[in-house]
Amino acid sequence: MSSASARAHANIALVKYWGKRDEALFLPTNGSLSLTLDGLYTTTTVTYGDGAADRLVLDGVEQGGDALAKVSRFLDRVRPDGLRAFVESENHVPTAAGLASSASAFAALAVAASRAAGLALTPDELSRLARQGSGSACRSIYGGFVEWRRGERADGADSHGVPIAPQAHWDVRMLVAVLVKAPKAVSSREGMRRTVQTSPFYPGWLASVDSDLAAARAAIATRDLDALGTVMEASALKMHATMLAAQPPFTYLRPASLAAIQAVWDARAAGLNGYLTMDAGPNVKVLCAAADAPAWQACLAALPDVVEVLCCGPGPGVA
Ligand code: FM0
Secondary structure, eight states: OEEEEEEEEEEEEEEOOOOEEETTTTEESSOEEEEEEEEEEEEEEEEEEOOSSOEEEETTEEEOHHHHHHHHHHHTTTSOTTOEEEEEEEEEOSSSSSOOOHHHHHHHHHHHHHHHTTOOOOHHHHHHHHHTTOGGGGGGGSOSEEEEOOOOOTTOTTOSEEEEEOGGGOOEEEEEEEEOOOOOOSOHHHHHHHHHHHOTTHHHHHHHHHHHHHHHHHHHHTTOHHHHHHHHHHHHHHHHHHHHTSSSOOOOOOHHHHHHHHHHHHHHHTTOOOEEEOOSSSOEEEEEEGGGHHHHHHHHHTSTTEEEEEEEOBOOOOO
C-alpha cells in the first residue's frame, strides 16, 4: 500500500476560460487568468492497494456513479498497474455553501495520486495532469496570479498554468456573495459545448480574449485595481452574454445575481471601489483593495437572497 496527501486552493478566473477545442484532453479555445484564493481549499488522500474497486469518499460520504467513474478515469493516467485506489477528499469552505470547486478538487487529486504512485512530477506536469480532470484545475497548482496558456499543440503539452505573480505580490481581496442555491441546469462542460457550437456571439468573445489577457497581465504587474477590475468585469459579462445567445439559450444569472450586480455598480458609482465577476453559477464575486473589503462585505450582506459573504485573499499553490 502506498499513500499520499495534497492540499489545493480554489481559484477564480479574472479572464475566463469558456470553450474547449478538444473535449477529451480539456484543451481550451482561449487562454485565461486567475487568482488562487486563500480561504477555500480541498485536501485529498490517495491510497493504492489491491482492493476490488476504486472508492471515493467526499466530505465523509461514499460516492458512486459519475463522480466515481470520472475519478477512476483520471487515476488511470497515473496509477501503478493493477492497483485500485481509495480516495478521501474534504472541501474546506466556511459552510456547505455549494462552493465545492472542481479546480481545487482535481488539483489536489493530481498531486496526491501522482505522489502516491511514486512519480515526482514538475509543477507544469502536475498542471497538465490536473487540467485533464477539470480545465480550471490546471491554474490551482500555482498560488497567486496564474495564466493558463491556451497552447497550440494537439497533444496539450503546451497548455498548462504559468505563475505570473506570486501570492505576496498584491494584497487584494475577493469577496464571494453566496446566493440562494438553485439546481444547476447546465454543466460547464455542456454549456461550453453549446456556446462554442451555436452562439453567434462566441466569435466576438474569442476575438477579444487576447487583448483582455494582455490588459490583465499589465494591470497585475503595476497593481492597477481599476484596470484589472475593468477587464475582469468585462470578461465575465461577455462570457455570460455568449450563453444567452446560444441555442437553446441558457444563463447562470438569477434574479438575485442581477440584484447583486446592480448593487455593485451602485456602490461603485457612490465611491466604493470594486469590480464584479461571476462563474458558471449564481454567485457574484467582488475584487477590491484590502482596505475596502469590510465596506463591500456589508454592502453584499445586505442584499436579498444572500446566504453569506466570504472574504478571500491571494492563496498559495498546492502543498
Ligand atoms: O474558471 O469542463 O474548469 O475560467 O469557471 O471541467 O474544464 O469547471 F465561469 C466559468 C470553469 C469555467 C471560468 O470551467 O470546466 C474559469 C469558469 P471543465 P471548468
